[in-house]
Amino acid sequence: MRQYLLFALLSPMACVMAATGQKGGKAKQKVNDRKLPNVVFIYADDLGYGDLECYGAKNVQTPNVNKLAAQGIRFNNAHATAATSTPSRYSMLTGEYAWRRPGTDIAAGNAGMIIRPERFTMADMFKGAGYATAAIGKWHLGLGDKDGEQDWNAPLPAALGDLGFDYSYIMAATADRVPCVFIENGKVANYDPSAPIEVSYRKPFEGEPLGKDHPELLYNLKHSHGHDMAIVNGIGRIGYMKGGGKALWKDENIADSITSHAIDFMRAHKDEPFFMYFATNDVHVPRFPHDRFRGKNPMGLRGDAIVQFDWSVGQIMEALDKLGLTENTLIILSSDNGPVVDDGYADRAEELLNGHKPGGPLRGGKYSAFEAGTRIPAIVRWPKEINQPLVSDALVSQIDWMASLGSVIGAKLPKGAGPDSFDYSATWLGKNQTDRSWVIEQASDHTLSVRTKDWKYIEPSDGVKIIQWGPKIETGYLSTPQLYDMTQVGEQENLANKNPEKVYELQNILRHVKAKHLKP
Numbered sequence: 315m316r317q318y319l320l321f322a323l324l325s326p327m328a329c330v331m332a333a334t335g336q337k338g339g340k341a342k343q344k345v346n347d348r349k350l351p352n353v354v355f356i357y358a359d360d361l362g363y364g365d366l367e368c369y370g371a372k373n374v375q376t377p378n379v380n381k382l383a384a385q386g387i388r389f390n391n392a393h394a395t396a397a398t399s400t401p402s403r404y405s406m407l408t409g410e411y412a413w414r415r416p417g418t419d420i421a422a423g424n425a426g427m428i429i430r431p432e433r434f435t436m437a438d439m440f441k442g443a444g445y446a447t448a449a450i451g452k453w454h455l456g457l458g459d460k461d462g463e464q465d466w467n468a469p470l471p472a473a474l475g476d477l478g479f480d481y482s483y484i485m486a487a488t489a490d491r492v493p494c495v496f497i498e499n500g501k502v503a504n505y506d507p508s509a510p511i512e513v514s515y516r517k518p519f520e521g522e523p524l525g526k527d528h529p530e531l532l533y534n535l536k537h538s539h540g541h542d543m544a545i546v547n548g549i550g551r552i553g554y555m556k557g558g559g560k561a562l563w564k565d566e567n568i569a570d571s572i573t574s575h576a577i578d579f580m581r582a583h584k585d586e587p588f589f590m591y592f593a594t595n596d597v598h599v600p601r602f603p604h605d606r607f608r609g610k611n612p613m614g615l616r617g618d619a620i621v622q623f624d625w626s627v628g629q630i631m632e633a634l635d636k637l638g639l640t641e642n643t644l645i646i647l648s649s650d651n652g653p654v655v656d657d658g659y660a661d662r663a664e665e666l667l668n669g670h671k672p673g674g675p676l677r678g679g680k681y682s683a684f685e686a687g688t689r690i691p692a693i694v695r696w697p698k699e700i701n702q703p704l705v706s707d708a709l710v711s712q713i714d715w716m717a718s719l720g721s722v723i724g725a726k727l728p729k730g731a732g733p734d735s736f737d738y739s740a741t742w743l744g745k746n747q748t749d750r751s752w753v754i755e756q757a758s759d760h761t762l763s764v765r766t767k768d769w770k771y772i773e774p775s776d777g778v779k780i781i782q783w784g785p786k787i788e789t790g791y792l793s794t795p796q797l798y799d800m801t802q803v804g805e806q807e808n809l810a811n812k813n814p815e816k817v818y819e820l821q822n823i824l825r826h827v828k829a830k831h832l833k834p
Contacts, residue, residue, distance in 0.1 A: 362653025364674025378628030386695030397687030409716035409732025423491035425456035434731035437478030440589035451593035473500030492555035509559025525550025565602035683757035683790030771820035
């Protein structure tokens, strides 16, 4: 496996073509003759089950996502594997539950590669089938060989090219974590040699102001809790950083930048099949959308960020239309985990909800063992194969995307690859509504849940009931077993004592899954 978008920011088309245009050209052309679909993942960050208009949101308009749903399949019972970002993304891209691997919790910005180069990934799968592959936007799965040992002023010795991606233009972690620069093909994009980069998550750099000490320098956003270390673009971050100069991003331009690079990649590979992982940051903190989206929504910055996300979706769809690729491009839109409102910045997100429920009718949110932690929006559109719009109530999990898409493109996976991923392509493409027998959900403290169509079991945990460090979110942790009837919305009544046989049945499922002795 060894901007403003189209207004002012012009991304380097030549770099994209140089990085991917010549590699395996003959094989890819042969594959393209078989008319395999392009595959585009649009993977939102912290977008809740109730945050989109087509899922019932009342205070926000998302016309482009609505259009995508109206032309494809909208899933009402789709699940990420984890209630936080890094483990969810790890599981989705490898087909292996993150809780099987140590070191897959929320990653620092200077984490070493969490998906190791020797591991077979979804990108490897597509590349092996002759696709051009790209990752654009949020990464949050580590770079380089070891934690904290990256030299950000030189090419990284281990990066996304080692994981099957021909081209990458990514944020090392998230927008609230340093380093606040884009990494393009393993090197800092627009590197400024006059401002060498240093990053630390242990101690600050002498002479560099910190958010906790200099609130007057937080001219764009102030923190509500945490996020009071390095200051970049008038916003406090997690971690310490020095340098960057012209390479530092401006938060208001992030959506434009990643969207333009995504469009350039699709344009460069319009004559061959491509796989693109397009991971947005908009709804994740710090929420600082471009001025042209400000005031577009009554919920303030968080609402405006959802509007900006919808715009990016529209730009991708429009580009596919112009390139003549819409008919045979499979788009999957989803989110890495559930929503959080106050996640560290004083953006009035809680105050301005005005009845909006980011998790919809579900209990909990990001970090939580309750349903809103992992039940997420999921929409699939592929005009060539999906002829009628559909709303599906099938129980599905993102862990199965690897095997399901592998089945669609006829990929051959090596022995041991994607061990927890299974082929549910017929369900994902709307040919039937076959439920997964069960899905496994992971909360932020590693508490696991087993969710079947009608029941949910949450294993005992000694964690606190409410998150203590900021967000007002129920964790779902309890020292005794929990069992909920999922035909009733809201996980309100714990039925474990009344249904010991069902508790035992779901405990057995979890026990066998942990031992790798059970298939859904």
